[in-house]
Amino acid sequence: MKFFKKKNDLYLSDKQPLTVVGIIGLIITYAVLIAWSIAILYPLAQMVISSFNGDQGQYLMLNNTFTFSLDHFRYLFSETLYLKWVLNTLFVASATAILTIIFVSFTGFAYSRYRFKGRKPSLMAIMLIQTIPAFAGITAYYTMHSIISSIMPGFTRQMMLILIYSAGGIAGNTFILKGYLDSISTELDDAARIDGCSSMKVYRLIIMPIARPMLAIIALWSFIGPFMDYLLPRVLLTNPESYTLAAGLFTLINDFRTLNQPAFAAGGLLTAVPIVILFIALQKELVSGLAKGSVKG
């Protein structure tokens, strides 16, 4: 018994023992962390609560009574085009992701592995062009859409949006992928070339599998983009039938005819939940991709 008691008195941690100052510091740390957690959770909790609160009409009533109800969700699905918007957004987002991947996987490979004429100036140009806000071209997009759709009648405004998103993503994503591929030694491609692989085969058999994690991240970012963007859909899409989520949900709070703030909260909640889950699950990958590309870029 004595033996064990002695052991209890020993300080066994490899951390230094806490001083009084250290204890105070730790308390302050916890206070700050908890305070910020409240600052984050409070507004979000308000959103969740109000989306389930049946005691509201068109406007949010945040400090009144609470009755649990799913009315706002019902309203969202029956009275608004919410489902249509979800489908639109999914369509735009998937098409953007696929197009971006096709463009970028090739350009990233070319810029990382080849030393061709015009490489450096074009990289510089890409770098500079991407600082211009996407909005700069808005006046032209309208007109370009009418010109293209006069040639190809099936060319919708959504397709224009997809093209804008994916073309806008080429520059930055090429940089990210190039940075990632640069960090991988060329031994594998050299070996494949010695074994007689053509460039296309090296791309297909060596680069694609190696770059898959980064391509997945790029695809994910391109996929999330259309969920987040509000500006371009609002100006480019004119028909509520073709709205994406951001543009559609906005009509629930800024248009008097369709105003319904609790339904907006409900729609926002439904939109946010899958994205939040995705982000929290993949936070490391999402950030490492960004950091890698830009630091090495």
Next chain:
Amino acid sequence: MARYNEFLYDDIGNPYERKNLFLKEVAILEQRIEDGDGDVSALKSELKALTSNKKNHPYIKKLNDYFNEEKEFKKNVRAKVASKRNELKGKHSRRVLKLRLDLLRSQEAKAFYKKYVELTYDAELFYEEAIIKCDQITEIINFVEKNEIALKEAQAVKIDPIEEQKAKDELAAFKVEQQKVFDEGLESLKAKKKSGLISDKALSNEKTQLKQEMKEAITVKEYEIPSKSNKELKGNLKYQLSKGTRREITVMNSNISDLRRKTPVEVQKKQAIIAYLTFLLPGLGQLLNGQIIKSFFFFLLSAFTYVVAVPYALGFGNYQGQGVAGLVSLAEGGRKIDRSIIFMIEGIIAMVLVVFVVVILYSSFKDVLNVERKRVRGERARNWFETWTNITEDGFPYMVSLPALVTIMFIVIVPITTAILLSFTNLDPDHQNKFQWIGLENYKMIALGQGVAGGPFWKILGWTLTWTIVATTLAIFIGFMLALLTNNERVKGKVFFRSVFILPWAVPAFITIMFFSIMFSPDGILTSHLNALINSDSLIVVKNDPFWSRVTLIGLQGWLGSAYIFLLSTGVLQAIPADLYEAAQIDGATAWQKLKRITLPIVLFQTAPLLVGQYTFNFNNFSIIYLFNGGGPFNPTKYGNLAGSTDLLISYIVKLTMDNDYQAIGAAITVVISLGLMLFAFIGFRNSKAFKEEKL
């Protein structure tokens, strides 16, 4: 003055004796004239006599005979091949038939050209090529036929159902047996584990290995089943027939291309002419150089040039405009429905097409010129096999970037050019349909702060800069602080805090901003909280008070932006090796010193480009301003009727362009801020490590 060279050279500079004696004499004479070796005027007249009497030169006569006989020979071969084709038809597979006919051609060529090897390099090439072909095609035919026979045999095999069943039974028995072996092995391993000979880890490793061995043994045994092995065999043979044959043919083509590089060509030409004569029609020059497949592709480009691009640039096939001319006229004096903006954009598209045409013409010209010059020196033009190899290797980066380039051209370059050009026009509410060029007028208005639209520019710029610096720095500060605090090893519940802290980043920003906007409205919940907190006499409604609006926006951006910074810094913090801190600890560093000397430099260095990105992002952070309060509250005496007191330049541009039809001045502001941002990015980029290391 261009002249003939006495020798021919290949691409690595090896000299070859000329076989064309006529040209050789000419070359020698010209050389002597140039060197002044002997009586120059006599030499010149000799040269003149030689060239004017070219037809009667013995070599030229021989050469002409050769050409005639070659024509005859080709006719004969064609007839022979045709009869042979009829004879062999049906007896062989298509692949073999083709190879056999090729072989026949090569055999004939070998016999025919042998006589002329000394006469001309062309004949020598054909002769040597025929030798290679005779040799290798025979081998390839053997290879193909052997495989074809084997394949036929394999296909003809009738699988005996009794044997099949027997093999299957055997396999089943074998499986049971293997399972037994596996179980026994596992038992003994477990016994070892129990007696403490091996560890848990070793047990599981050994177990997987045993399982793998069992699987492999069974797979090998499976091939004893006749149907299974037969299927495998057929697959192999088919693969050999398609891929193997192609590989053999590639080897042969490479041999031939080696030969072509080593056999020079002689042309009666001193300098390139075709390139200059045919540059307007890409494809023709390649055809004249004897590169037929290549010329086909260039003809396609020609078709694009003359069917699509040039007519469009001239105004045909336009949606409404007049091609390039529309850029000048801007629909001036046109019909009522003609819109200047369409004319302008079609003009820009036409310009892009013109750029494409110039590139096409130039590259075709360059290509023809290059080939022609090399031919004059003695190098042979590349055949399609060589060109194709070249394209797929050296041209690869261009080929694969082409789709991206074209898309960027139309979706990024055209709109940006439009914006730049618009900034020199008077497109405002009074000139929506037809507008004119007005030069630098818009920029002057902005610079002097005049006019309805240009007036508030400087005030907005001031707020934009304040906003960018304060809001971004606040977000960075909060994010970094939180990361630092959470990273403290004594803090418990890290997972919870981290998950909560990235929520503002994970929830789509437009949703949170809109929701905050609702909560800050006059009867919103946060308005009442705020008023309870500061306890002022009069009710403060954030959205109606410029000062409070700005403070709230900055705070909101701190709330939103900190999550991303938190995530970034956490990643970097976790990657800092602990021994740095231990060493500092031993040297007696205080916590503050550790933070200042170790943590901050590492985090800042690693995230610097992304932090710079945060500043540019906030400079153009349209959504927070627009969605929170639409740029309001409005203050017409100070900001005019168009802008509110929290408008950033970007949201002001949106308002000018989308809501108030001042597109021209909006474009001018866009150009100004884009130039500023570009300069910012350029300087940052120039100073970045990547650029300095020339890793680009």
